[in-house]
Amino acid sequence: MHVLTVLDHPNPNSFSHAVAQSFMAGAEAAEHTAELADLNAEDFNPLWSQSDIDPDAPGADLSDVSAEQERIARADAVCLVFPLFWWGMPAMTKGWVDRVWRWGWAYDQLDDPEKSLQRPRTGVLLIPAGARSDEIEQEGYGAALETAWIKGTFGYFGLSPRKMELLCGSTGSEPRRKALLARSFEVGRTLPPPAK
């Protein structure tokens, strides 16, 4: 399979970068090809604007969005890596999602979150999170994020099968971080094929 990893972190020495590298190493160990979209290094513009609403208006230019869509088009699996910020996506990832997975390209109706205009692709969320797993479970954050992202977002994207891995305690001890990187490698190595 061809695996696209979309990474959001400006610091090349961050844990998120290490997670993306481990995931891609796992995918390559399983003989998949890996492509990285490093949104900060590539200076992607995440700001949704009038051009996104009316791409046919004079001066509108969505060539950056088209380039991202071409990347997705050649991928059989898509993995998003970003640090959990305020129980949500950091602005760069949010803008990439908002702008690239457009109405008319990714979806064209709102009544069925399982219907997409895109062919099925395997979908993965690998999310470093500072909180501990017991806190995330007790407060219901994990279930809320699963509903919003796995059902409400990846469903519309046509990503299937799909999974979310919260890498809890990402700011913890070295052994903890090593275990989370090993988990990221395994997720890459054991990627299932897209649904038929």
Ligand SMILES: Cc1cc2nc3c(=O)[nH]c(=O)nc-3n(C[C@H](O)[C@H](O)[C@H](O)COP(=O)(O)O)c2cc1C
């Ligand atoms: C602005 C900001 C908001 C954050 N919000 C959360 C949060 O809501 N839940 C959580 O578990 N961790 C939160 N964190 C912690 C980050 O998820 C954690 O620092 C990150 O995963 C570490 O990865 P990195 O080294 O790649 O930055 C937040 C950190 C920052 C800077």
